[in-house]
Amino acid sequence: MAPPGKAQKTAKKPAPKAAKKTAPRPGRPVRGSATGRPVMALIDLIGRRWVLRILWELRSGPLTFRALQEACGGISPSVLNARLADLKETGLLEHEEAEGYRMTQLGRELTEQLTPLTGWAERWARQLEKMQKP
Amino acid sequence: MAPPGKAQKTAKKPAPKAAKKTAPRPGRPVRGSATGRPVMALIDLIGRRWVLRILWELRSGPLTFRALQEACGGISPSVLNARLADLKETGLLEHEEAEGYRMTQLGRELTEQLTPLTGWAERWARQLEKMQKP
DNA sequence: CTCCATTGCTACGTTTTCAGTAGCAAGAGA
DNA sequence: TCTCTTGCTACTGAAAACGTAGCAATGGAG
Numbered sequence: 001m002a003p004p005g006k007a008q009k010t011a012k013k014p015a016p017k018a019a020k021k022t023a024p025r026p027g028r029p030v031r032g033s034a035t036g037r038p039v040m041a042l043i044d045l046i047g048r049r050w051v052l053r054i055l056w057e058l059r060s061g062p063l064t065f066r067a068l069q070e071a072c073g074g075i076s077p078s079v080l081n082a083r084l085a086d087l088k089e090t091g092l093l094e095h096e097e098a099e100g101y102r103m104t105q106l107g108r109e110l111t112e113q114l115t116p117l118t119g120w121a122e123r124w125a126r127q128l129e130k131m132q133k134p
Numbered sequence: 135m136a137p138p139g140k141a142q143k144t145a146k147k148p149a150p151k152a153a154k155k156t157a158p159r160p161g162r163p164v165r166g167s168a169t170g171r172p173v174m175a176l177i178d179l180i181g182r183r184w185v186l187r188i189l190w191e192l193r194s195g196p197l198t199f200r201a202l203q204e205a206c207g208g209i210s211p212s213v214l215n216a217r218l219a220d221l222k223e224t225g226l227l228e229h230e231e232a233e234g235y236r237m238t239q240l241g242r243e244l245t246e247q248l249t250p251l252t253g254w255a256e257r258w259a260r261q262l263e264k265m266q267k268p
Numbered sequence: 269c270t271c272c273a274t275t276g277c278t279a280c281g282t283t284t285t286c287a288g289t290a291g292c293a294a295g296a297g298a
Numbered sequence: 299t300c301t302c303t304t305g306c307t308a309c310t311g312a313a314a315a316c317g318t319a320g321c322a323a324t325g326g327a328g
Contacts, residue, residue, distance in 0.1 A: 026259035032187060032207030038255035043186045049286070049314095052177045053166060065305050073166030076287050081306060091262055100304095106261055113254055120247055121172035125160035127240055128225055183285095183315070199276050210316050215277060234275095 023086035045090065050075055050083050052114075055103070058093065059111050062102035157220035179224065184209055184217050186248075189237070192227065193245050196236035 024030040024045045026038035033040040046052050050072065057063065057071040069080055084101060087093045092107035103111065158164040158179045160172035167174040180186050184206065191197065191205040203214055218235060221227045226241035237245065 025262060026255065027263075032184075032209060034207070038259040039190075039252045042251060042255040042258070043190060047181065047183050047186050049181055049183075050166075052181045056173075056177060064303090066303080073168075074288090075166060076289085077306065078288090078308085079286060082285095091258075091265060095305095106258060109257070110251075110254055113250055116247055117176060117244075118173045120244055121160065121176040123243070124176070124225070124240060125172040128159060129161075131225060198274090200274080208317090210318085211277065212279085212317095213315055216314090229276095 021082075023089045025090050045086065048083065048086070050079060051087065054080075054083055054087065055092070055107065055111050055114070058101060058103050058107075059115070062096060062099040064100035068101060155216070157223045159224050179220065182217065182220070184213060185221065188214075188217055188221065189226070189241065189245050189248070192235060192237050192241075193249070196230060196233040198234035202235060 024041045026041045027036045028041065029036060030041050030044040033044075046055075053072055053075075054068065057068060063071060065077075065080070065084075069075055069077060072080070084093070084095075087107070088095065091104055092110065093101055093103050095101055156162075158175045160175045161170045162175065163170060164175050164178040167178075180189075187206055188202065191202060197205060199211075199214070199218075203209055203211060206214070218227070218229075221241070222229065225238055226244065227235055227237050229235055
């Protein structure tokens with residue numbers, strides 16, 4: 001391999017398709033589903049790492065970038081920023097100069113639907129305990 | 135760190151901690167949260183790619199591995215298998231010889247909590263439409 | 269038994285995403 | 299001016315996901 005001659009130095013980015021990354025949204029094909037059904041976009045969106053956690057941490061009020069970063073246990077700023085962009089783009093949260101990042105009305109409706117999951121998670125925990133040390 | 139002198143050659147796998155991968159579960163620290171609170175484990179679990187989708191596709195009955203793979207739009211078998219292991223380990227689904235993969239009672243309770251998300255997602259879609267072409 | 273199809277995976281090389289750290293520009297005080 | 303906070307961007311290395319190939323086991327059909 002490696003034919004002698006020249007061109008041995010630069011071989012970095014042969015793929016110039018540097019398309020902008022967009023958040024999943026209803027009406028567009030998402031990962032694993034080309035139908036554009038809203039629920040599929042939602043599944044794709046909240047299936048991304050940190051998305052659910054970010055919404056969860058904002059449930060009781062707005063947080064600044066740094067506060068949110070800390071609340072998420074030290075998530076790296078690049079990923080946090082990417083997720084915040086996704087969530088802003090899809091209308092779930094917004095950035096207020098004064099207070100930081102806060103959920104929109106739409107975002108609040110979503111997290112309200114998600115709060116009962118706490119109860120389920122606790123049943124789940126008890127169930128798993130029983131299964132392990134019976 | 136790294137006292138000078140020698141040992142400059144091999145530097146491949148300095149981390150031999152090849153621990154088995156375990157699914158997030160209540161009572162244990164998860165990504166970004168050391169408290170072990172059940173809801174954090176749940177957020178970690180369903181924040182993994184494909185987990186929510188798999189549960190969604192199983193909502194109306196059991197599917198075989200291949201059927202599930204197809205239902206998820208051609209997810210790669212290695213990832214599917216990993217997610218199925220997570221979900222079995224956490225008691226959300228089980229593998230029946232005859233019918234394939236099916237949700238447990240616990241899993242069904244979870245997806246029942248998640249079905250209203252369809253309605254939210256549709257409001258979301260309408261909202262985004264209004265915001266784009268007003 | 270041989271042939272073929274189906275099922276549930278495993279292997280492995282490539283690509284994408286995430287993690288972790290460093291650091292910078294802008295603004296607010298002191 | 300100096301310092302501090304805030305909201306990021308850049309970069310490198312590690313982990314996760316993708317995509318394809320393929321294999322062992324099972325179950326008929328002929």
